[in-house]
Amino acid sequence: MSGLDPIALGVLVGRLRAICDEMGAVLIHSAHSPNIKERRDCSAALFTPAGELVMQAEHIPVHLGSMPDAVAAILLEEPAPGRSWILNDPFEGGTHLPDITLITPIFCGGVMAGFAATRAHHADVGGPTPGSMPADSRSLYEEGVVISPRLLSGIDELRGLTDEMRNPPQRLADLRAQWAANALGERRLQELIEREGAEEIATGTREILDYAERRTRARLGELRDGSWEARDVLEGGTRGADDIELHVKATISGSELELDFSRSSSQVEGNLNCPLSVTRSAAFFCVRVLLDPDAPPCAGANRPVAVKAPEGSVLNARQGAAVAGGNVETSSRVADLVFAALSEVCDGPAQGQGTMNNLTLAGLGEEWTYYETIGGGQGACREADGPSAIHVAMSNTLNTPTEALETELPLRVRELSIRRGSGGSGGHRGGDGIVRVLEALEPMTYSLITERRLHAPRGVEGGQDGAPGRNTVNEREVPSKARGELAAGDRLRIETPGGGGHGRA
Numbered sequence: 001m002s003g004l005d006p007i008a009l010g011v012l013v014g015r016l017r018a019i020c021d022e023m024g025a026v027l028i029h030s031a032h033s034p035n036i037k038e039r040r041d042c043s044a045a046l047f048t049p050a051g052e053l054v055m056q057a058e059h060i061p062v063h064l065g066s067m068p069d070a071v072a073a074i075l076l077e078e079p080a081p082g083r084s085w086i087l088n089d090p091f092e093g094g095t096h097l098p099d100i101t102l103i104t105p106i107f108c109g110g111v112m113a114g115f116a117a118t119r120a121h122h123a124d125v126g127g128p129t130p131g132s133m134p135a136d137s138r139s140l141y142e143e144g145v146v147i148s149p150r151l152l153s154g155i156d157e158l159r160g161l162t163d164e165m166r167n168p169p170q171r172l173a174d175l176r177a178q179w180a181a182n183a184l185g186e187r188r189l190q191e192l193i194e195r196e197g198a199e200e201i202a203t204g205t206r207e208i209l210d211y212a213e214r215r216t217r218a219r220l221g222e223l224r225d226g227s228w229e230a231r232d233v234l235e236g237g238t239r240g241a242d243d244i245e246l247h248v249k250a251t252i253s254g255s256e257l258e259l260d261f262s263r264s265s266s267q268v269e270g271n272l273n274c275p276l277s278v279t280r281s282a283a284f285f286c287v288r289v290l291l292d293p294d295a296p297p298c299a300g301a302n303r304p305v306a307v308k309a310p311e312g313s314v315l316n317a318r319q320g321a322a323v324a325g326g327n328v329e330t331s332s333r334v335a336d337l338v339f340a341a342l343s344e345v346c347d348g349p350a351q352g353q354g355t356m357n358n359l360t361l362a363g364l365g366e367e368w369t370y371y372e373t374i375g376g377g378q379g380a381c382r383e384a385d386g387p388s389a390i391h392v393a394m395s396n397t398l399n400t401p402t403e404a405l406e407t408e409l410p411l412r413v414r415e416l417s418i419r420r421g422s423g424g425s426g427g428h429r430g431g432d433g434i435v436r437v438l439e440a441l442e443p444m445t446y447s448l449i450t451e452r453r454l455h456a457p458r459g460v461e462g463g464q465d466g467a468p469g470r471n472t473v474n475e476r477e478v479p480s481k482a483r484g485e486l487a488a489g490d491r492l493r494i495e496t497p498g499g500g501g502h503g504r505a
Helices: 006-030 067-072 155-161 168-196 198-222 276-291 324-342 402-408
Strands: 042-047 053-056 084-087 099-108 111-121 150-152 226-234 244-253 256-260 305-308 358-363 369-372 411-419 433-440 444-449 470-473 481-486 491-495
Touching (some): 006 053, 006 111, 006 168, 006 198, 042 067, 042 168, 053 067, 053 198, 067 099, 099 168, 111 198, 168 198, 198 276, 276 324, 324 358, 324 444, 402 411, 411 491
Parallel strands (some): 256 305
Antiparallel strands (some): 042 053, 042 111, 084 099, 084 150, 099 111, 226 244, 244 256, 358 444, 411 433, 433 491, 444 481, 470 491
16 A cells, blocks of 8 residues: 555555544543533544544534644653543643543554544533533633543543543433543554555555645645634623634645634633634634535644634633633634634635534532533625524534433423524525524523623625624523523523625616
8 A cells, every 4th residue: 555546545544544434433422511412512533653643533523623633732651552531621731621531542562653532521620610611710720620631551540530520420321421422432443554564554545644734735825825813702692791812824835724812812811711722713614614524524624723822812712711701712813813713715604603502510419510502603705695594614523412411401492483684695695503492391500601792793795794793591691601590480582694796786
């Protein structure tokens, strides 16, 4: 297989992608929490021995673009068969604390062949707020248990990690599902190496990375050189609160692209800060979507892209900063920024809903916790209307089915519908958002981290803006970032934003 011809290269890409897809299937079907088994808030990937992402399943963009930093955090350790590492520290390659990463080195014939890695959003990882997604956290340690890269010599060691989390049996079951997925990835890669040969597979993975890099560079080379800028804001949470400024300068020079976020706001006291790995993840996602979405989804495609954000800024926060909302909301706004800046030279879409509409619920006795994100409208593009009721940009999850939600939790879904007319009009319409109304059947707490409640998703080239979102409890409006209690019979209503329109009607 040395010096792969195009057909052999395509076959190897397909084989590696199939391994990642099967890892994801094992994780989803083995998990216990609705967030993983129903919403599929998890990701799987394979890495080279040097820690480069060589293949991924088409799972969660914000997970996959940042996972290489998690693998990099354990490269100086001593890998051996039967060992794995676990982490969730956002400043050691994680995203936010509920996203726990499990990394397993793969050996074949006593030689290191790579890593299998999975990341999943757990329904709770401890801390003062059930669900570990507080709307008002001010430091990382208010958001849950921080796991710096830690060696696991066996699956039984996972038990000790879950003792500080709510519902330890469910946490342990989900971690065991990740362990099983990694074991599957290890076995499948070993089988591939035994069939084709270690040197041939090593050569093939290098060629996949180089091929993806060549495709990205070729596409950049087709675009004109220059610099383009875009700005946007994150909402302070309540009317009258200060918005958080974000800014990007995109510079194309030959076959390279620099995305410079240096003029963005400084780190904030709330939890909309991003570790640099999350900022990179959003930037890489946009570049892939706009330039060459069909290239192999690997680290090679990111080599021509440089991402700059000064330490201490909201997009490269310092160790210990609160980041629960940064991973979900700020990453979405970074995607909006990069799309806007590059749309000057690429045919970019209008803005989508620009939020994940994060909702966390928990029993007052903390005997159960539940987390979900809610879809909305996608922005229209030049050729088509935007899809309605879909997770946009950095999220790629499903909704929790009504039957599963009502069976497992003391909730009644009173409405789940398309928010008709919320997409912006234009030559092509933006997609419509969602209306989701949940009735509490017993007392519980809620936490909301949402965006685009005060600033609507923008249309482009004469298209109209999408409708901003709205949150209410018993028809009383609540801010975009809020926490409170629901009594039995109370109804929480979430209306998600529509996407912007494209072109004049």
